[in-house]
Amino acid sequence: MAFKNYVLPVVVLLVICIVCVGVLAVLNDVLYVSDEVKFSRAMSKIYPGVEFDAQEKVSYKNANYGEVTSVTWAKDKAKGERVAVIEALSTNVGFGSGNVTLYVVVKEVAKDGKTVGEIAAWSIKDNVGQSYIGKIDGANKWYVGADIANEIAMQSNMTAGATMTSTAINMAINVAADYARSVAEMGSNPQAEALSAMVANLTGDYATASYTAVSTANVTHLAPAGTTLSYMFNATVGAQEVYGLVYDVNGAQEFVVFVNAAANSDKQIVYKSAGVTTEMETAVLSTYLSANANVISVVTEGTTSTYTVVGLKQAGFVPKNYTVTVVVTDGAIASFDITASGFVSHGPSEDATLTIVPALIGATSATVDSALDSKTTGATETAKILLSAAKVALAHYDANNGGSN
Amino acid sequence: MSKKPTFKEIALDGVLRQNPVLKLVLGTCPTLGLTTAAISGLGMGAAATFVLICSNILISLLRNVIPDKVRIPCFIVIIATFTTVVRGLLEAFLPDIYDVLGTFLPLIVVNCVILGRAESFASKNPVGSSALDGLFMGLGFTLALTLMGIVREVLGAGAIFGTALWNFKIEFFAKPAGAFFTYGLFIAVFTLVSNALEAKKSKKKAVVAETAEEGA
CATH class of the missing domain: 3.30.390.50 (CO dehydrogenase flavoprotein, C-terminal domain)
Incomplete structure (x- = not known):
């Protein structure tokens, strides 16, 4: 009686559990979907008709935007265009300091007689803590067609209701564009060309310093009326922090390179091109740039x-x-x-x-x-x-x- | 012992008289959450039907083996197994539907319709009837979800099964409040129609009885 009341029910339940676990273990092997299959499914949705090569792991970081962890190459056979799928992770600028990982498809296309790189498609691979990511999903037509030659601006119409997630997506798009432009050498690279033109005018340690691009988003005050600050570069020369500014003045490129220092007596302009105005000099010399x-x-x-x-x-x-x-x-x-x-x-x-x-x-x-x-x-x-x-x-x-x- | 239900009774109960969504108001969570599009309603219905049929068959087969004291845990284990199977199948062979159903797919385990049929029907009836019960309950569930999905997709997105019909849309129907509103409307219409049919049937029976009485 005790067996029937207490032991048998447990035994039956155990047997059912064991059989079910066994069946599921077998099916798990049979129905397993690999990462490669998931990747090709994602691609067939956002960029159909292309066969991709094997995924290549890379490690590329940009302090302003985030990092790239893998790239997969292909050639669109119908159009002969070079295509890269870049796995890009934003910095922690998303909601609750989270981030977003995207697959960003960048392709080279011929436009006006030159080859340019542009965003062809993107999809969300993963995110950390972005509870409003659902508001973004399915609307990934944003940024499609954007030229990767320069920083890609935030699309204001995608921010409503998910501002911080959208910011993280913009960062991931930009790090992918930066990788495609700087490392994969897709399309034109006006930033690298501007840096070369600036460095060509410098001498001594300033010419051999290692310059890195810095976002111009927070330093618009450096550009007086009638000028546009196109690029900003930063380097360390000895114990000095040096900034190189590239301006667009009526379609012409102008350069200012200065030593950044808190004390005005230590601040100096190292180089300025002929078209630099007094207002531009004043803006530079009355400025002290720091990290925060x-x-x-x-x-x-x-x-x-x-x-x-x-x-x-x-x-x-x-x-x-x-x-x-x-x-x-x-x-x-x-x-x-x-x-x-x-x-x-x-x-x-x-x-x-x-x-x-x-x-x-x-x-x-x-x-x-x-x-x-x-x-x-x-x-x-x-x-x-x-x-x-x-x-x-x-x-x-x-x-x-x-x-x- | 109650008499064995006929095919007609099982079919009518599952799809109409005991419709799990519109009459018994079971499975409300996926009904409200997944009917923004017809295809997601259809996908959820098909997945739930698969689990219903398989779990009903197995539970019916084991009904004399499973002790009464552990019947609910046993049912849950069986339902969870088939839910995992359907999840794997969809991920492997129908990834689009898998993506659409998302988090609602594993929640089939706690779908009241499935546990309800296991407890009230499959554990008391033979395999054939239980399989039919699962099939028709599943069909009733699928039908209700798909119809609701069609109405909400047409009104809320101006499309049907993903194909655009026109530019006109009332976004309210694509939102959670629209889900409750549509569900309420469906229950009201279903109740009105079934009450009218019931009244008509009763009236017909009364007339037949009266005629028989007069004849006697």
Whole structure:
């Protein structure tokens, strides 16, 4: 009786479980779909009619956009075009500091007598924590046809409801375009051509330095009216940080290469081409560029300096820059005003901003780091940006006024 | 012992009289979530029908072997196995449908229709009847989902089975609120029609009885 009541039910359940597990184990082998099959299925949807070669693992990183982990080559036999499928991973600029991995199809096409590279298709392979990715899926006509010769701008119509995921997708598209242009040498590469033209005018260590491209998105203040900042390059020469700027002035390329330094006395223009105007020089010399905030202008009267600083966007909930006006008197912050906010939905509350700003008043270089202790709750990312802006202004003041208080 | 249901009874119960979606209001989760397009409704219905038929057959075969105390865990294991099988089959051979069904596919395991039929029918009836019950319940489920999918796709996307019909669309029908609204409308229409048919049938029976009485 005990066997029938207690043992038999368990035995039957166990036997059913074992048989089911066995059946599933066999079927798992029979029905297994390999990564190669998944890849060719994805390609047949977004770029049909092409047979791809084996996938090649690569490791390419761009600090501004992200990284490329694999590339698969093919030739569109019908059109004779060279095609690359690039697996691109964005930096962590997505929602909740997550990222997006894309398959980006780049192809070379003949246009106006020259070969250009363009985005032919893309699809989402994977993502980390992008809960609104469903709003993007199926709408991957965005960026198709975009020329990879230059940075590909964010498509504003794809951001509604999934702004940060869209930003991550834009980063992944751009790193794929950068790889195709710089490494795979697809299409034209005006950035590399501009760098060569700039370096050809330099001498000594400045000519042999290793320049890397830097995004111009956060330094539009370097381009006065009537000019466009096409490219910016960065290099280290000895202990000096050097920036090379390539401008477009009425269709002609102009170059400015300068040593970036917090102290105005150390800042100098190393090279400028003939068409560089006084306004361009002034914009460069009144600027101090740093990783997290840029001083874009300084007005000094006696012991008081008024700075306009752009606190640069960072990963997290603040995808836009903050512009602030910082008045520093005798080495301490006398006033701190936010003139353009990076505030967006999911951003900090106004109350939190009102808590951070008063805490910075009176801070010096020595005390600014601790000024925001326990004042950042609910606005951590905003605090980081505003603190960077305050620190850059104070560092600039100290460098030009004989050291920290 | 209750009498063995006939083919006609099983078929009518599955598709109409006991329609799992429109009469019993079971399987609501995929009904609301997957009827934005006709093809996803059809795909979900077919997948659920496969699991229904297979699990009904196996449970019916084992009905005298499975002890009453562990019947529910046994049913779940069997249903989960067939759900995994259908998932593998779709991924291997119908990847488009697999992508469309997404997370709803593994959720077939907890579909009330399947466990409900295992418990109320397959565990008490012979294999043939159980297989037919699975088939017709599945057909009823598929029919309801596909019809809802057609209505929502036509109104919400101006297309049918992915083929564009016109540019006009009412986006409300493609959204979750539209799913509830359409589901409510379907249940209302289905109930109205079945009540009318029932009333007509009762009236006919009464007339026949009255005529018989008068004749006697």
